[in-house]
Amino acid sequence: MATPAAQQRVAVVTGASSGIGEATAKTLAGLGFHVVCVARRADRIEAVARELGGTAIVADVTDDAAVEALADQLDRVDVLVNNAGGAKGLEPVADADLDNWRWMFETNVLGTLRVTRALLPKLIASGDGLIVTLTSIAAFETYDGGSGYTAAKHGQGALHRTLRGELLGKPVRLTEVAPGAVETEFSLVRFDGDQERADNVYRGITPLVAQDVAEVIGFVASRPSHVDLDVIVMRPRDQAPWGRWNRRAD
Numbered sequence: 571m572a573t574p575a576a577q578q579r580v581a582v583v584t585g586a587s588s589g590i591g592e593a594t595a596k597t598l599a600g601l602g603f604h605v606v607c608v609a610r611r612a613d614r615i616e617a618v619a620r621e622l623g624g625t626a627i628v629a630d631v632t633d634d635a636a637v638e639a640l641a642d643q644l645d646r647v648d649v650l651v652n653n654a655g656g657a658k659g660l661e662p663v664a665d666a667d668l669d670n671w672r673w674m675f676e677t678n679v680l681g682t683l684r685v686t687r688a689l690l691p692k693l694i695a696s697g698d699g700l701i702v703t704l705t706s707i708a709a710f711e712t713y714d715g716g717s718g719y720t721a722a723k724h725g726q727g728a729l730h731r732t733l734r735g736e737l738l739g740k741p742v743r744l745t746e747v748a749p750g751a752v753e754t755e756f757s758l759v760r761f762d763g764d765q766e767r768a769d770n771v772y773r774g775i776t777p778l779v780a781q782d783v784a785e786v787i788g789f790v791a792s793r794p795s796h797v798d799l800d801v802i803v804m805r806p807r808d809q810a811p812w813g814r815w816n817r818r819a820d
Protein backbone atom coordinates (compact mmCIF):
# COMPACT_ATOMS: atom_id res chain seq x y z
CA MET A 571 0.00 0.00 0.00
CA ALA A 572 1.04 3.65 -0.47
CA THR A 573 2.45 4.81 2.84
CA PRO A 574 0.74 7.58 4.75
CA ALA A 575 3.03 10.43 5.76
CA ALA A 576 4.20 10.30 9.39
CA GLN A 577 1.33 11.39 11.66
CA GLN A 578 -1.07 11.55 8.69
CA ARG A 579 -4.54 10.41 9.70
CA VAL A 580 -5.97 7.45 7.79
CA ALA A 581 -9.58 7.22 6.56
CA VAL A 582 -11.02 3.97 5.19
CA VAL A 583 -13.96 4.36 2.81
CA THR A 584 -15.91 1.30 1.65
CA GLY A 585 -17.76 1.35 -1.66
CA ALA A 586 -15.26 3.99 -2.81
CA SER A 587 -15.46 3.07 -6.49
CA SER A 588 -18.34 5.43 -7.30
CA GLY A 589 -21.05 7.72 -5.99
CA ILE A 590 -21.05 8.82 -2.35
CA GLY A 591 -18.00 6.66 -1.53
CA GLU A 592 -15.85 8.12 -4.30
CA ALA A 593 -16.92 11.70 -3.50
CA THR A 594 -16.25 11.12 0.21
CA ALA A 595 -12.81 9.68 -0.51
CA LYS A 596 -11.96 12.84 -2.47
CA THR A 597 -13.35 15.16 0.19
CA LEU A 598 -11.42 13.44 2.99
CA ALA A 599 -8.22 13.49 0.94
CA GLY A 600 -8.78 17.23 0.48
CA LEU A 601 -8.92 17.54 4.28
CA GLY A 602 -5.51 15.91 4.57
CA PHE A 603 -6.39 12.29 5.27
CA HIS A 604 -4.56 9.40 3.68
CA VAL A 605 -7.59 7.64 2.18
CA VAL A 606 -7.83 3.88 1.81
CA CYS A 607 -10.36 3.20 -0.94
CA VAL A 608 -12.10 -0.16 -0.60
CA ALA A 609 -14.38 -1.76 -3.19
CA ARG A 610 -14.79 -4.82 -5.38
CA ARG A 611 -13.96 -3.11 -8.68
CA ALA A 612 -10.15 -3.00 -8.79
CA ASP A 613 -9.80 -0.77 -11.84
CA ARG A 614 -12.17 1.84 -10.43
CA ILE A 615 -10.67 2.12 -6.95
CA GLU A 616 -7.14 2.05 -8.29
CA ALA A 617 -7.99 5.08 -10.46
CA VAL A 618 -9.65 6.88 -7.53
CA ALA A 619 -6.77 6.11 -5.15
CA ARG A 620 -4.19 7.21 -7.71
CA GLU A 621 -5.94 10.55 -8.16
CA LEU A 622 -5.96 11.10 -4.38
CA GLY A 623 -2.51 9.81 -3.58
CA GLY A 624 -4.28 7.23 -1.43
CA THR A 625 -4.33 3.45 -1.30
CA ALA A 626 -6.66 1.02 -3.10
CA ILE A 627 -7.53 -2.25 -1.40
CA VAL A 628 -9.80 -4.60 -3.30
CA ALA A 629 -12.23 -6.21 -0.88
CA ASP A 630 -15.85 -7.29 -0.92
CA VAL A 631 -17.51 -6.46 2.39
CA THR A 632 -19.48 -9.71 2.14
CA ASP A 633 -16.28 -11.75 2.23
CA ASP A 634 -14.92 -12.57 5.72
CA ALA A 635 -11.39 -13.37 4.53
CA ALA A 636 -11.15 -10.26 2.36
CA VAL A 637 -12.21 -8.02 5.25
CA GLU A 638 -9.71 -9.70 7.59
CA ALA A 639 -6.98 -9.21 4.98
CA LEU A 640 -8.00 -5.54 4.69
CA ALA A 641 -7.58 -5.05 8.45
CA ASP A 642 -4.21 -6.84 8.42
CA GLN A 643 -2.86 -4.43 5.82
CA LEU A 644 -3.64 -1.30 7.86
CA ASP A 645 -1.33 -0.03 10.59
CA ARG A 646 -3.55 2.85 11.58
CA VAL A 647 -7.22 3.77 11.13
CA ASP A 648 -8.65 7.08 12.34
CA VAL A 649 -11.87 7.25 10.33
CA LEU A 650 -14.07 4.50 8.90
CA VAL A 651 -16.85 5.38 6.46
CA ASN A 652 -19.23 2.44 6.08
CA ASN A 653 -20.65 3.33 2.70
CA ALA A 654 -20.85 0.01 0.80
CA GLY A 655 -24.43 -1.19 0.44
CA GLY A 656 -27.48 -0.71 -1.69
CA ALA A 657 -30.92 -1.88 -2.71
CA LYS A 658 -32.18 -4.60 -5.00
CA GLY A 659 -35.74 -4.75 -6.22
CA LEU A 660 -38.97 -3.02 -5.29
CA GLU A 661 -41.34 -5.95 -4.85
CA PRO A 662 -44.16 -6.03 -2.33
CA VAL A 663 -43.77 -8.44 0.59
CA ALA A 664 -46.15 -10.88 -1.11
CA ASP A 665 -43.67 -11.26 -3.98
CA ALA A 666 -40.45 -10.81 -2.00
CA ASP A 667 -37.34 -12.16 -3.68
CA LEU A 668 -35.30 -13.94 -1.01
CA ASP A 669 -32.05 -13.59 -2.96
CA ASN A 670 -32.52 -9.82 -3.09
CA TRP A 671 -33.19 -9.77 0.66
CA ARG A 672 -30.07 -11.87 1.32
CA TRP A 673 -27.95 -9.54 -0.83
CA MET A 674 -29.27 -6.46 0.98
CA PHE A 675 -28.66 -7.94 4.43
CA GLU A 676 -25.21 -9.20 3.44
CA THR A 677 -24.02 -5.87 2.04
CA ASN A 678 -25.74 -3.30 4.28
CA VAL A 679 -25.93 -5.06 7.64
CA LEU A 680 -23.31 -7.81 7.73
CA GLY A 681 -20.91 -5.79 5.56
CA THR A 682 -21.02 -2.93 8.06
CA LEU A 683 -20.64 -5.41 10.92
CA ARG A 684 -17.65 -7.19 9.36
CA VAL A 685 -15.69 -4.07 8.51
CA THR A 686 -16.51 -2.25 11.75
CA ARG A 687 -15.60 -5.24 13.91
CA ALA A 688 -12.35 -5.80 12.03
CA LEU A 689 -11.21 -2.16 12.24
CA LEU A 690 -12.51 -1.32 15.72
CA PRO A 691 -9.26 -2.08 17.61
CA LYS A 692 -7.37 0.29 15.32
CA LEU A 693 -10.03 2.99 15.56
CA ILE A 694 -9.79 2.81 19.36
CA ALA A 695 -5.99 2.74 19.27
CA SER A 696 -5.97 5.94 17.16
CA GLY A 697 -7.05 7.83 20.28
CA ASP A 698 -9.62 9.83 18.27
CA GLY A 699 -11.56 7.47 16.01
CA LEU A 700 -14.69 8.21 13.99
CA ILE A 701 -17.16 5.79 12.42
CA VAL A 702 -19.53 7.25 9.85
CA THR A 703 -22.22 4.85 8.65
CA LEU A 704 -24.29 5.69 5.58
CA THR A 705 -27.76 4.40 6.25
CA SER A 706 -30.71 6.08 4.54
CA ILE A 707 -34.07 7.65 5.24
CA ALA A 708 -35.05 3.99 4.74
CA ALA A 709 -33.51 3.36 8.19
CA PHE A 710 -36.35 5.46 9.66
CA GLU A 711 -39.23 4.98 7.21
CA THR A 712 -41.02 2.15 5.45
CA TYR A 713 -42.61 2.27 2.02
CA ASP A 714 -44.53 0.02 -0.34
CA GLY A 715 -42.17 -2.28 -2.20
CA GLY A 716 -39.26 -1.25 -0.02
CA SER A 717 -39.47 -3.85 2.75
CA GLY A 718 -36.20 -5.64 2.04
CA TYR A 719 -34.24 -2.42 1.79
CA THR A 720 -35.92 -0.68 4.73
CA ALA A 721 -35.51 -3.80 6.87
CA ALA A 722 -31.80 -3.95 6.01
CA LYS A 723 -31.29 -0.22 6.57
CA HIS A 724 -33.17 -0.34 9.89
CA GLY A 725 -30.88 -3.25 10.85
CA GLN A 726 -27.73 -1.41 9.79
CA GLY A 727 -28.89 1.67 11.73
CA ALA A 728 -29.59 -0.44 14.83
CA LEU A 729 -26.11 -1.98 14.65
CA HIS A 730 -24.47 1.43 14.28
CA ARG A 731 -26.56 3.08 17.06
CA THR A 732 -25.82 0.20 19.45
CA LEU A 733 -22.14 1.12 19.28
CA ARG A 734 -22.92 4.53 20.82
CA GLY A 735 -23.43 2.86 24.19
CA GLU A 736 -20.96 0.00 23.80
CA LEU A 737 -18.12 2.39 22.95
CA LEU A 738 -18.99 4.98 25.58
CA GLY A 739 -15.74 5.86 27.33
CA LYS A 740 -13.65 4.81 24.32
CA PRO A 741 -12.19 7.50 22.02
CA VAL A 742 -14.46 6.78 19.06
CA ARG A 743 -17.21 9.03 17.72
CA LEU A 744 -20.16 7.72 15.76
CA THR A 745 -22.17 9.48 13.09
CA GLU A 746 -25.05 8.06 11.09
CA VAL A 747 -25.72 9.89 7.83
CA ALA A 748 -29.16 9.05 6.43
CA PRO A 749 -29.74 10.47 2.95
CA GLY A 750 -32.88 10.44 0.85
CA ALA A 751 -32.67 10.44 -2.94
CA VAL A 752 -29.10 10.88 -4.17
CA GLU A 753 -28.54 10.46 -7.90
CA THR A 754 -25.81 7.81 -8.13
CA GLU A 755 -25.71 4.23 -9.42
CA PHE A 756 -28.09 3.39 -6.54
CA SER A 757 -31.27 3.08 -8.63
CA LEU A 758 -29.45 1.42 -11.54
CA VAL A 759 -28.31 -1.32 -9.15
CA ARG A 760 -31.76 -1.53 -7.56
CA PHE A 761 -33.39 -2.06 -10.96
CA ASP A 762 -30.72 -4.42 -12.24
CA GLY A 763 -29.32 -2.08 -14.89
CA ASP A 764 -32.68 -0.80 -16.19
CA GLN A 765 -31.62 2.77 -17.01
CA GLU A 766 -35.10 4.02 -17.87
CA ARG A 767 -36.54 2.81 -14.57
CA ALA A 768 -33.61 4.32 -12.70
CA ASP A 769 -33.99 7.67 -14.48
CA ASN A 770 -37.68 7.73 -13.58
CA VAL A 771 -36.82 7.86 -9.86
CA TYR A 772 -35.24 11.29 -10.34
CA ARG A 773 -37.58 12.53 -13.09
CA GLY A 774 -38.82 16.08 -12.46
CA ILE A 775 -37.02 16.53 -9.13
CA THR A 776 -33.64 17.94 -8.17
CA PRO A 777 -32.04 15.07 -6.25
CA LEU A 778 -29.04 15.31 -3.98
CA VAL A 779 -25.72 14.49 -5.63
CA ALA A 780 -22.89 12.49 -4.09
CA GLN A 781 -20.90 15.64 -3.38
CA ASP A 782 -23.71 17.01 -1.18
CA VAL A 783 -23.34 14.01 1.11
CA ALA A 784 -19.54 13.98 0.94
CA GLU A 785 -19.40 17.59 2.11
CA VAL A 786 -21.47 16.70 5.18
CA ILE A 787 -19.13 13.81 5.97
CA GLY A 788 -16.17 16.15 5.56
CA PHE A 789 -17.80 18.53 8.04
CA VAL A 790 -18.36 15.67 10.50
CA ALA A 791 -14.74 14.53 10.19
CA SER A 792 -13.39 18.01 10.82
CA ARG A 793 -15.22 18.74 14.10
CA PRO A 794 -13.14 18.82 17.28
CA SER A 795 -12.92 15.44 18.99
CA HIS A 796 -15.39 16.21 21.80
CA VAL A 797 -18.19 16.90 19.27
CA ASP A 798 -20.21 13.88 18.14
CA LEU A 799 -22.72 14.57 15.38
CA ASP A 800 -25.05 11.68 16.13
CA VAL A 801 -27.60 11.33 13.29
CA ILE A 802 -27.86 13.48 10.19
CA VAL A 803 -30.90 13.03 7.96
CA MET A 804 -30.65 14.83 4.62
CA ARG A 805 -32.95 14.81 1.63
CA PRO A 806 -33.70 16.88 -1.46
CA ARG A 807 -36.13 19.75 -1.00
CA ASP A 808 -38.34 17.90 -3.50
CA GLN A 809 -38.68 14.80 -1.28
CA ALA A 810 -41.01 14.43 1.71
CA PRO A 811 -41.15 11.05 3.52
CA TRP A 812 -40.52 8.35 0.96
CA GLY A 813 -42.94 8.14 -1.96
CA ARG A 814 -43.99 11.82 -1.75
CA TRP A 815 -42.23 13.94 -4.32
CA ASN A 816 -42.54 17.41 -5.73
CA ARG A 817 -42.25 16.37 -9.38
CA ARG A 818 -42.28 19.05 -12.01
CA ALA A 819 -43.44 18.35 -15.54
CA ASP A 820 -40.41 17.69 -17.80
Ligand code: 8X3
Nearest residue numbers: 706707749750751752
Ligand atom coordinates in the same frame (compact mmCIF):
# COMPACT_ATOMS: atom_id res chain seq x y z
C1 8X3 B 1 -32.05 5.65 -0.70
C2 8X3 B 1 -33.08 6.62 -0.32
O1 8X3 B 1 -35.09 7.94 -1.10
O2 8X3 B 1 -33.65 7.05 -2.83
O3 8X3 B 1 -31.31 5.25 0.39
O4 8X3 B 1 -35.04 5.53 -1.55
S1 8X3 B 1 -34.28 6.80 -1.51
